[in-house]
Amino acid sequence: MALQDRIRDLSLADQAVRGLSGRLEANQRRQKSQQRKLDQLLNKAAEVSEQLKQQQAIVTTMEKQIGEIDLKVAKHREQMNTVTSNKEYSALLVEMNTLKVEKTKIEEKMLVEMERLEELKNQAAELDEQSGNHKKLVQKAEADVIEAREEVGVKLDEAIAEREKATIDIPPDVLTMFERLGESYEGEAVAPIEEQDRRRREYNCGGCFMSLPVEIINGLIMRRDEVITCPSCRRILYIKQDLMQAIGAKGG
Ligand SMILES: [Zn+2]
Incomplete structure:
Protein backbone atom coordinates (compact mmCIF):
# COMPACT_ATOMS: atom_id res chain seq x y z
CA MET A 1 0.00 0.00 0.00
CA ILE A 168 3.14 0.87 12.31
CA ASP A 169 3.91 1.47 8.65
CA ILE A 170 4.20 5.23 8.91
CA PRO A 171 7.73 6.70 9.11
CA PRO A 172 8.32 8.44 12.47
CA ASP A 173 8.84 11.91 10.98
CA VAL A 174 5.56 11.62 9.04
CA LEU A 175 3.81 10.41 12.18
CA THR A 176 5.07 13.41 14.15
CA MET A 177 3.88 15.68 11.38
CA PHE A 178 0.49 13.95 11.33
CA GLU A 179 0.05 14.32 15.08
CA ARG A 180 1.06 17.96 15.08
CA LEU A 181 -1.38 18.73 12.27
CA GLY A 182 -4.09 16.77 14.09
CA GLU A 183 -3.65 19.02 17.10
CA SER A 184 -3.81 22.18 15.00
CA TYR A 185 -6.80 21.10 12.96
CA GLU A 186 -8.83 19.09 15.49
CA GLY A 187 -8.04 15.76 13.94
CA GLU A 188 -8.06 16.97 10.35
CA ALA A 189 -4.43 16.33 9.50
CA VAL A 190 -5.34 14.99 6.09
CA ALA A 191 -7.33 16.86 3.46
CA PRO A 192 -8.81 15.41 0.29
CA ILE A 193 -8.41 17.10 -3.06
CA GLU A 194 -11.58 18.71 -4.39
CA GLU A 195 -12.20 19.11 -8.07
CA GLN A 196 -13.46 22.45 -9.32
CA ASP A 197 -13.09 22.10 -13.10
CA ARG A 198 -11.51 19.08 -14.72
CA ARG A 199 -11.11 20.58 -18.19
CA ARG A 200 -9.32 23.60 -16.80
CA ARG A 201 -7.51 21.41 -14.29
CA GLU A 202 -8.70 23.42 -11.31
CA TYR A 203 -8.45 21.74 -7.92
CA ASN A 204 -8.47 22.91 -4.34
CA CYS A 205 -7.52 21.70 -0.88
CA GLY A 206 -10.53 20.18 0.92
CA GLY A 207 -9.22 21.53 4.22
CA CYS A 208 -8.65 25.24 3.53
CA PHE A 209 -10.26 25.44 0.06
CA MET A 210 -7.30 27.26 -1.50
CA SER A 211 -6.63 26.29 -5.09
CA LEU A 212 -3.74 23.96 -5.75
CA PRO A 213 -1.21 24.07 -8.60
CA VAL A 214 -1.53 21.19 -11.05
CA GLU A 215 1.95 19.90 -10.11
CA ILE A 216 0.56 18.94 -6.74
CA ILE A 217 -2.21 16.91 -8.34
CA ASN A 218 0.34 15.24 -10.61
CA GLY A 219 2.54 14.52 -7.61
CA LEU A 220 -0.33 12.89 -5.76
CA ILE A 221 -0.98 10.63 -8.74
CA MET A 222 2.60 9.87 -9.74
CA ARG A 223 4.51 9.86 -6.45
CA ARG A 224 2.19 8.04 -4.13
CA ASP A 225 4.88 7.23 -1.58
CA GLU A 226 5.63 10.87 -1.03
CA VAL A 227 4.00 13.11 1.57
CA ILE A 228 2.55 16.09 -0.30
CA THR A 229 1.16 18.98 1.72
CA CYS A 230 -1.08 21.92 0.96
CA PRO A 231 1.04 25.05 0.40
CA SER A 232 -1.53 27.13 2.30
CA CYS A 233 -2.61 25.13 5.37
CA ARG A 234 0.12 22.44 5.40
CA ARG A 235 -2.40 19.61 5.73
CA ILE A 236 -1.29 16.33 4.18
CA LEU A 237 -3.11 16.03 0.87
CA TYR A 238 -4.89 12.96 -0.37
CA ILE A 239 -6.55 12.15 -3.66
CA LYS A 240 -9.53 9.84 -3.62
CA GLN A 241 -9.44 6.70 -5.73
CA ASP A 242 -12.32 7.64 -8.03
CA LEU A 243 -11.00 11.14 -8.69
CA MET A 244 -7.55 9.77 -9.41
CA GLN A 245 -8.98 7.28 -11.88
CA ALA A 246 -11.13 9.92 -13.53
CA ILE A 247 -8.16 12.24 -13.98
CA GLY A 248 -5.96 9.36 -15.11
CA ALA A 249 -8.53 8.20 -17.65
CA LYS A 250 -8.91 11.67 -19.08
CA GLY A 251 -5.29 12.84 -19.03
CA GLY A 252 -3.71 9.49 -19.76
ZN1 LIG B 1 -5.10 23.56 2.51
Missing part, protein backbone atom coordinates in the same frame (compact mmCIF):
# COMPACT_ATOMS: atom_id res chain seq x y z
CA ALA A 2 1.32 3.43 -0.92
CA LEU A 3 2.31 5.80 1.87
CA GLN A 4 -0.48 8.22 0.92
CA ASP A 5 -3.05 5.45 1.38
CA ARG A 6 -1.53 4.39 4.68
CA ILE A 7 -1.74 7.96 5.93
CA ARG A 8 -5.37 8.13 4.86
CA ASP A 9 -6.09 4.91 6.78
CA LEU A 10 -4.36 6.33 9.81
CA SER A 11 -6.45 9.47 9.50
CA LEU A 12 -9.67 7.44 9.37
CA ALA A 13 -8.64 5.41 12.42
CA ASP A 14 -7.69 8.60 14.23
CA GLN A 15 -11.03 10.18 13.47
CA ALA A 16 -12.85 7.11 14.78
CA VAL A 17 -10.98 7.45 18.09
CA ARG A 18 -11.69 11.17 18.26
CA GLY A 19 -15.37 10.66 17.49
CA LEU A 20 -15.84 8.05 20.20
CA SER A 21 -13.90 9.85 22.90
CA GLY A 22 -15.63 13.08 21.90
CA ARG A 23 -19.01 11.51 22.64
CA LEU A 24 -17.85 10.37 26.05
CA GLU A 25 -16.38 13.78 26.83
CA ALA A 26 -19.54 15.57 25.71
CA ASN A 27 -21.57 13.48 28.17
CA GLN A 28 -19.10 14.14 30.96
CA ARG A 29 -19.17 17.87 30.25
CA ARG A 30 -22.98 17.88 30.32
CA GLN A 31 -23.04 16.00 33.61
CA LYS A 32 -20.57 18.42 35.20
CA SER A 33 -22.49 21.47 34.10
CA GLN A 34 -25.81 20.02 35.37
CA GLN A 35 -24.18 19.20 38.69
CA ARG A 36 -22.79 22.74 38.92
CA LYS A 37 -26.24 24.19 38.36
CA LEU A 38 -27.75 21.89 40.99
CA ASP A 39 -25.08 22.99 43.48
CA GLN A 40 -25.98 26.60 42.83
CA LEU A 41 -29.66 25.89 43.41
CA LEU A 42 -28.94 24.02 46.63
CA ASN A 43 -26.71 26.84 47.89
CA LYS A 44 -29.41 29.36 47.13
CA ALA A 45 -31.99 27.14 48.86
CA ALA A 46 -29.81 26.92 51.99
CA GLU A 47 -29.42 30.69 51.98
CA VAL A 48 -33.17 31.26 51.70
CA SER A 49 -33.87 28.66 54.38
CA GLU A 50 -31.54 30.53 56.76
CA GLN A 51 -33.30 33.83 55.99
CA LEU A 52 -36.63 32.11 56.49
CA LYS A 53 -35.58 30.91 59.94
CA GLN A 54 -34.51 34.42 60.96
CA GLN A 55 -37.69 35.92 59.58
CA GLN A 56 -39.78 33.37 61.43
CA ALA A 57 -37.98 34.36 64.64
CA ILE A 58 -38.77 38.05 64.03
CA VAL A 59 -42.48 37.29 63.59
CA THR A 60 -42.54 34.99 66.63
CA THR A 61 -40.98 37.71 68.79
CA MET A 62 -43.65 40.16 67.67
CA GLU A 63 -46.41 37.65 68.37
CA LYS A 64 -45.00 37.25 71.85
CA GLN A 65 -44.91 41.03 72.37
CA ILE A 66 -48.55 41.28 71.31
CA GLY A 67 -49.47 38.40 73.65
CA GLU A 68 -47.77 40.20 76.55
CA ILE A 69 -49.64 43.41 75.77
CA ASP A 70 -52.94 41.50 75.65
CA LEU A 71 -52.18 40.00 79.06
CA LYS A 72 -51.43 43.42 80.51
CA VAL A 73 -54.62 44.87 79.04
CA ALA A 74 -56.67 42.02 80.50
CA LYS A 75 -55.07 42.55 83.85
CA HIS A 76 -55.78 46.28 83.76
CA ARG A 77 -59.36 45.60 82.81
CA GLU A 78 -59.73 43.42 85.90
CA GLN A 79 -58.12 46.08 88.04
CA MET A 80 -60.56 48.64 86.69
CA ASN A 81 -63.41 46.65 88.20
CA THR A 82 -61.88 46.82 91.63
CA VAL A 83 -60.41 50.33 91.77
CA THR A 84 -62.13 52.74 94.09
CA SER A 85 -60.83 56.15 93.05
CA ASN A 86 -61.32 58.04 89.81
CA LYS A 87 -57.66 58.91 89.79
CA GLU A 88 -56.62 55.25 89.78
CA TYR A 89 -59.26 54.51 87.16
CA SER A 90 -58.05 57.18 84.76
CA ALA A 91 -54.42 56.20 85.33
CA LEU A 92 -55.33 52.65 84.23
CA LEU A 93 -57.26 54.02 81.29
CA VAL A 94 -54.24 56.04 80.12
CA GLU A 95 -52.00 53.02 80.48
CA MET A 96 -54.44 50.84 78.55
CA ASN A 97 -54.60 53.35 75.74
CA THR A 98 -50.83 53.53 75.59
CA LEU A 99 -50.73 49.71 75.40
CA LYS A 100 -53.30 49.71 72.60
CA VAL A 101 -51.29 52.25 70.60
CA GLU A 102 -48.18 50.15 71.14
CA LYS A 103 -50.03 47.02 70.05
CA THR A 104 -51.26 48.69 66.86
CA LYS A 105 -47.73 49.80 66.01
CA ILE A 106 -46.40 46.26 66.47
CA GLU A 107 -49.25 44.80 64.45
CA GLU A 108 -48.56 47.16 61.58
CA LYS A 109 -44.88 46.25 61.57
CA MET A 110 -45.78 42.58 61.88
CA LEU A 111 -47.90 42.74 58.75
CA VAL A 112 -44.85 43.84 56.77
CA GLU A 113 -42.69 41.15 58.37
CA MET A 114 -45.30 38.48 57.68
CA GLU A 115 -45.45 39.50 54.06
CA ARG A 116 -41.69 39.09 53.89
CA LEU A 117 -42.07 35.71 55.59
CA GLU A 118 -44.63 34.63 52.97
CA GLU A 119 -42.30 35.74 50.20
CA LEU A 120 -39.46 33.71 51.66
CA LYS A 121 -41.72 30.67 52.06
CA ASN A 122 -42.72 30.91 48.40
CA GLN A 123 -39.13 31.37 47.35
CA ALA A 124 -38.08 28.34 49.39
CA ALA A 125 -40.85 26.22 47.89
CA GLU A 126 -39.90 27.31 44.39
CA LEU A 127 -36.23 26.53 44.95
CA ASP A 128 -37.21 23.21 46.42
CA GLU A 129 -39.15 22.33 43.31
CA GLN A 130 -36.42 23.58 41.00
CA SER A 131 -33.67 21.63 42.72
CA GLY A 132 -35.92 18.56 42.80
CA ASN A 133 -36.39 18.78 39.05
CA HIS A 134 -32.75 19.50 38.52
CA LYS A 135 -31.74 16.49 40.57
CA LYS A 136 -33.53 14.37 37.99
CA LEU A 137 -31.53 16.02 35.21
CA VAL A 138 -28.30 15.31 37.05
CA GLN A 139 -29.31 11.68 37.55
CA LYS A 140 -30.13 11.42 33.83
CA ALA A 141 -26.77 12.97 32.91
CA GLU A 142 -24.98 10.54 35.23
CA ALA A 143 -26.82 7.63 33.64
CA ASP A 144 -25.85 8.96 30.20
CA VAL A 145 -22.20 9.03 31.17
CA ILE A 146 -22.35 5.45 32.41
CA GLU A 147 -24.22 4.36 29.29
CA ALA A 148 -21.77 6.14 26.99
CA ARG A 149 -18.87 4.60 28.87
CA GLU A 150 -20.40 1.15 28.45
CA GLU A 151 -21.24 1.66 24.81
CA VAL A 152 -18.16 3.58 23.78
CA GLY A 153 -15.69 1.87 26.09
CA VAL A 154 -15.19 -1.31 24.08
CA LYS A 155 -15.39 0.44 20.74
CA LEU A 156 -12.96 3.06 21.90
CA ASP A 157 -10.46 0.43 23.00
CA GLU A 158 -10.82 -1.23 19.63
CA ALA A 159 -10.46 2.05 17.77
CA ILE A 160 -7.33 2.92 19.74
CA ALA A 161 -5.84 -0.48 18.90
CA GLU A 162 -6.81 0.07 15.26
CA ARG A 163 -5.10 3.44 15.20
CA GLU A 164 -2.03 1.95 16.85
CA LYS A 165 -1.89 -0.66 14.10
CA ALA A 166 -2.25 2.03 11.44
CA THR A 167 0.82 3.86 12.73
Whole structure:
Protein backbone atom coordinates (compact mmCIF):
# COMPACT_ATOMS: atom_id res chain seq x y z
CA MET A 1 0.00 0.00 0.00
CA ALA A 2 1.32 3.43 -0.92
CA LEU A 3 2.31 5.80 1.87
CA GLN A 4 -0.48 8.22 0.92
CA ASP A 5 -3.05 5.45 1.38
CA ARG A 6 -1.53 4.39 4.68
CA ILE A 7 -1.74 7.96 5.93
CA ARG A 8 -5.37 8.13 4.86
CA ASP A 9 -6.09 4.91 6.78
CA LEU A 10 -4.36 6.33 9.81
CA SER A 11 -6.45 9.47 9.50
CA LEU A 12 -9.67 7.44 9.37
CA ALA A 13 -8.64 5.41 12.42
CA ASP A 14 -7.69 8.60 14.23
CA GLN A 15 -11.03 10.18 13.47
CA ALA A 16 -12.85 7.11 14.78
CA VAL A 17 -10.98 7.45 18.09
CA ARG A 18 -11.69 11.17 18.26
CA GLY A 19 -15.37 10.66 17.49
CA LEU A 20 -15.84 8.05 20.20
CA SER A 21 -13.90 9.85 22.90
CA GLY A 22 -15.63 13.08 21.90
CA ARG A 23 -19.01 11.51 22.64
CA LEU A 24 -17.85 10.37 26.05
CA GLU A 25 -16.38 13.78 26.83
CA ALA A 26 -19.54 15.57 25.71
CA ASN A 27 -21.57 13.48 28.17
CA GLN A 28 -19.10 14.14 30.96
CA ARG A 29 -19.17 17.87 30.25
CA ARG A 30 -22.98 17.88 30.32
CA GLN A 31 -23.04 16.00 33.61
CA LYS A 32 -20.57 18.42 35.20
CA SER A 33 -22.49 21.47 34.10
CA GLN A 34 -25.81 20.02 35.37
CA GLN A 35 -24.18 19.20 38.69
CA ARG A 36 -22.79 22.74 38.92
CA LYS A 37 -26.24 24.19 38.36
CA LEU A 38 -27.75 21.89 40.99
CA ASP A 39 -25.08 22.99 43.48
CA GLN A 40 -25.98 26.60 42.83
CA LEU A 41 -29.66 25.89 43.41
CA LEU A 42 -28.94 24.02 46.63
CA ASN A 43 -26.71 26.84 47.89
CA LYS A 44 -29.41 29.36 47.13
CA ALA A 45 -31.99 27.14 48.86
CA ALA A 46 -29.81 26.92 51.99
CA GLU A 47 -29.42 30.69 51.98
CA VAL A 48 -33.17 31.26 51.70
CA SER A 49 -33.87 28.66 54.38
CA GLU A 50 -31.54 30.53 56.76
CA GLN A 51 -33.30 33.83 55.99
CA LEU A 52 -36.63 32.11 56.49
CA LYS A 53 -35.58 30.91 59.94
CA GLN A 54 -34.51 34.42 60.96
CA GLN A 55 -37.69 35.92 59.58
CA GLN A 56 -39.78 33.37 61.43
CA ALA A 57 -37.98 34.36 64.64
CA ILE A 58 -38.77 38.05 64.03
CA VAL A 59 -42.48 37.29 63.59
CA THR A 60 -42.54 34.99 66.63
CA THR A 61 -40.98 37.71 68.79
CA MET A 62 -43.65 40.16 67.67
CA GLU A 63 -46.41 37.65 68.37
CA LYS A 64 -45.00 37.25 71.85
CA GLN A 65 -44.91 41.03 72.37
CA ILE A 66 -48.55 41.28 71.31
CA GLY A 67 -49.47 38.40 73.65
CA GLU A 68 -47.77 40.20 76.55
CA ILE A 69 -49.64 43.41 75.77
CA ASP A 70 -52.94 41.50 75.65
CA LEU A 71 -52.18 40.00 79.06
CA LYS A 72 -51.43 43.42 80.51
CA VAL A 73 -54.62 44.87 79.04
CA ALA A 74 -56.67 42.02 80.50
CA LYS A 75 -55.07 42.55 83.85
CA HIS A 76 -55.78 46.28 83.76
CA ARG A 77 -59.36 45.60 82.81
CA GLU A 78 -59.73 43.42 85.90
CA GLN A 79 -58.12 46.08 88.04
CA MET A 80 -60.56 48.64 86.69
CA ASN A 81 -63.41 46.65 88.20
CA THR A 82 -61.88 46.82 91.63
CA VAL A 83 -60.41 50.33 91.77
CA THR A 84 -62.13 52.74 94.09
CA SER A 85 -60.83 56.15 93.05
CA ASN A 86 -61.32 58.04 89.81
CA LYS A 87 -57.66 58.91 89.79
CA GLU A 88 -56.62 55.25 89.78
CA TYR A 89 -59.26 54.51 87.16
CA SER A 90 -58.05 57.18 84.76
CA ALA A 91 -54.42 56.20 85.33
CA LEU A 92 -55.33 52.65 84.23
CA LEU A 93 -57.26 54.02 81.29
CA VAL A 94 -54.24 56.04 80.12
CA GLU A 95 -52.00 53.02 80.48
CA MET A 96 -54.44 50.84 78.55
CA ASN A 97 -54.60 53.35 75.74
CA THR A 98 -50.83 53.53 75.59
CA LEU A 99 -50.73 49.71 75.40
CA LYS A 100 -53.30 49.71 72.60
CA VAL A 101 -51.29 52.25 70.60
CA GLU A 102 -48.18 50.15 71.14
CA LYS A 103 -50.03 47.02 70.05
CA THR A 104 -51.26 48.69 66.86
CA LYS A 105 -47.73 49.80 66.01
CA ILE A 106 -46.40 46.26 66.47
CA GLU A 107 -49.25 44.80 64.45
CA GLU A 108 -48.56 47.16 61.58
CA LYS A 109 -44.88 46.25 61.57
CA MET A 110 -45.78 42.58 61.88
CA LEU A 111 -47.90 42.74 58.75
CA VAL A 112 -44.85 43.84 56.77
CA GLU A 113 -42.69 41.15 58.37
CA MET A 114 -45.30 38.48 57.68
CA GLU A 115 -45.45 39.50 54.06
CA ARG A 116 -41.69 39.09 53.89
CA LEU A 117 -42.07 35.71 55.59
CA GLU A 118 -44.63 34.63 52.97
CA GLU A 119 -42.30 35.74 50.20
CA LEU A 120 -39.46 33.71 51.66
CA LYS A 121 -41.72 30.67 52.06
CA ASN A 122 -42.72 30.91 48.40
CA GLN A 123 -39.13 31.37 47.35
CA ALA A 124 -38.08 28.34 49.39
CA ALA A 125 -40.85 26.22 47.89
CA GLU A 126 -39.90 27.31 44.39
CA LEU A 127 -36.23 26.53 44.95
CA ASP A 128 -37.21 23.21 46.42
CA GLU A 129 -39.15 22.33 43.31
CA GLN A 130 -36.42 23.58 41.00
CA SER A 131 -33.67 21.63 42.72
CA GLY A 132 -35.92 18.56 42.80
CA ASN A 133 -36.39 18.78 39.05
CA HIS A 134 -32.75 19.50 38.52
CA LYS A 135 -31.74 16.49 40.57
CA LYS A 136 -33.53 14.37 37.99
CA LEU A 137 -31.53 16.02 35.21
CA VAL A 138 -28.30 15.31 37.05
CA GLN A 139 -29.31 11.68 37.55
CA LYS A 140 -30.13 11.42 33.83
CA ALA A 141 -26.77 12.97 32.91
CA GLU A 142 -24.98 10.54 35.23
CA ALA A 143 -26.82 7.63 33.64
CA ASP A 144 -25.85 8.96 30.20
CA VAL A 145 -22.20 9.03 31.17
CA ILE A 146 -22.35 5.45 32.41
CA GLU A 147 -24.22 4.36 29.29
CA ALA A 148 -21.77 6.14 26.99
CA ARG A 149 -18.87 4.60 28.87
CA GLU A 150 -20.40 1.15 28.45
CA GLU A 151 -21.24 1.66 24.81
CA VAL A 152 -18.16 3.58 23.78
CA GLY A 153 -15.69 1.87 26.09
CA VAL A 154 -15.19 -1.31 24.08
CA LYS A 155 -15.39 0.44 20.74
CA LEU A 156 -12.96 3.06 21.90
CA ASP A 157 -10.46 0.43 23.00
CA GLU A 158 -10.82 -1.23 19.63
CA ALA A 159 -10.46 2.05 17.77
CA ILE A 160 -7.33 2.92 19.74
CA ALA A 161 -5.84 -0.48 18.90
CA GLU A 162 -6.81 0.07 15.26
CA ARG A 163 -5.10 3.44 15.20
CA GLU A 164 -2.03 1.95 16.85
CA LYS A 165 -1.89 -0.66 14.10
CA ALA A 166 -2.25 2.03 11.44
CA THR A 167 0.82 3.86 12.73
CA ILE A 168 3.14 0.87 12.31
CA ASP A 169 3.91 1.47 8.65
CA ILE A 170 4.20 5.23 8.91
CA PRO A 171 7.73 6.70 9.11
CA PRO A 172 8.32 8.44 12.47
CA ASP A 173 8.84 11.91 10.98
CA VAL A 174 5.56 11.62 9.04
CA LEU A 175 3.81 10.41 12.18
CA THR A 176 5.07 13.41 14.15
CA MET A 177 3.88 15.68 11.38
CA PHE A 178 0.49 13.95 11.33
CA GLU A 179 0.05 14.32 15.08
CA ARG A 180 1.06 17.96 15.08
CA LEU A 181 -1.38 18.73 12.27
CA GLY A 182 -4.09 16.77 14.09
CA GLU A 183 -3.65 19.02 17.10
CA SER A 184 -3.81 22.18 15.00
CA TYR A 185 -6.80 21.10 12.96
CA GLU A 186 -8.83 19.09 15.49
CA GLY A 187 -8.04 15.76 13.94
CA GLU A 188 -8.06 16.97 10.35
CA ALA A 189 -4.43 16.33 9.50
CA VAL A 190 -5.34 14.99 6.09
CA ALA A 191 -7.33 16.86 3.46
CA PRO A 192 -8.81 15.41 0.29
CA ILE A 193 -8.41 17.10 -3.06
CA GLU A 194 -11.58 18.71 -4.39
CA GLU A 195 -12.20 19.11 -8.07
CA GLN A 196 -13.46 22.45 -9.32
CA ASP A 197 -13.09 22.10 -13.10
CA ARG A 198 -11.51 19.08 -14.72
CA ARG A 199 -11.11 20.58 -18.19
CA ARG A 200 -9.32 23.60 -16.80
CA ARG A 201 -7.51 21.41 -14.29
CA GLU A 202 -8.70 23.42 -11.31
CA TYR A 203 -8.45 21.74 -7.92
CA ASN A 204 -8.47 22.91 -4.34
CA CYS A 205 -7.52 21.70 -0.88
CA GLY A 206 -10.53 20.18 0.92
CA GLY A 207 -9.22 21.53 4.22
CA CYS A 208 -8.65 25.24 3.53
CA PHE A 209 -10.26 25.44 0.06
CA MET A 210 -7.30 27.26 -1.50
CA SER A 211 -6.63 26.29 -5.09
CA LEU A 212 -3.74 23.96 -5.75
CA PRO A 213 -1.21 24.07 -8.60
CA VAL A 214 -1.53 21.19 -11.05
CA GLU A 215 1.95 19.90 -10.11
CA ILE A 216 0.56 18.94 -6.74
CA ILE A 217 -2.21 16.91 -8.34
CA ASN A 218 0.34 15.24 -10.61
CA GLY A 219 2.54 14.52 -7.61
CA LEU A 220 -0.33 12.89 -5.76
CA ILE A 221 -0.98 10.63 -8.74
CA MET A 222 2.60 9.87 -9.74
CA ARG A 223 4.51 9.86 -6.45
CA ARG A 224 2.19 8.04 -4.13
CA ASP A 225 4.88 7.23 -1.58
CA GLU A 226 5.63 10.87 -1.03
CA VAL A 227 4.00 13.11 1.57
CA ILE A 228 2.55 16.09 -0.30
CA THR A 229 1.16 18.98 1.72
CA CYS A 230 -1.08 21.92 0.96
CA PRO A 231 1.04 25.05 0.40
CA SER A 232 -1.53 27.13 2.30
CA CYS A 233 -2.61 25.13 5.37
CA ARG A 234 0.12 22.44 5.40
CA ARG A 235 -2.40 19.61 5.73
CA ILE A 236 -1.29 16.33 4.18
CA LEU A 237 -3.11 16.03 0.87
CA TYR A 238 -4.89 12.96 -0.37
CA ILE A 239 -6.55 12.15 -3.66
CA LYS A 240 -9.53 9.84 -3.62
CA GLN A 241 -9.44 6.70 -5.73
CA ASP A 242 -12.32 7.64 -8.03
CA LEU A 243 -11.00 11.14 -8.69
CA MET A 244 -7.55 9.77 -9.41
CA GLN A 245 -8.98 7.28 -11.88
CA ALA A 246 -11.13 9.92 -13.53
CA ILE A 247 -8.16 12.24 -13.98
CA GLY A 248 -5.96 9.36 -15.11
CA ALA A 249 -8.53 8.20 -17.65
CA LYS A 250 -8.91 11.67 -19.08
CA GLY A 251 -5.29 12.84 -19.03
CA GLY A 252 -3.71 9.49 -19.76
ZN1 LIG B 1 -5.10 23.56 2.51
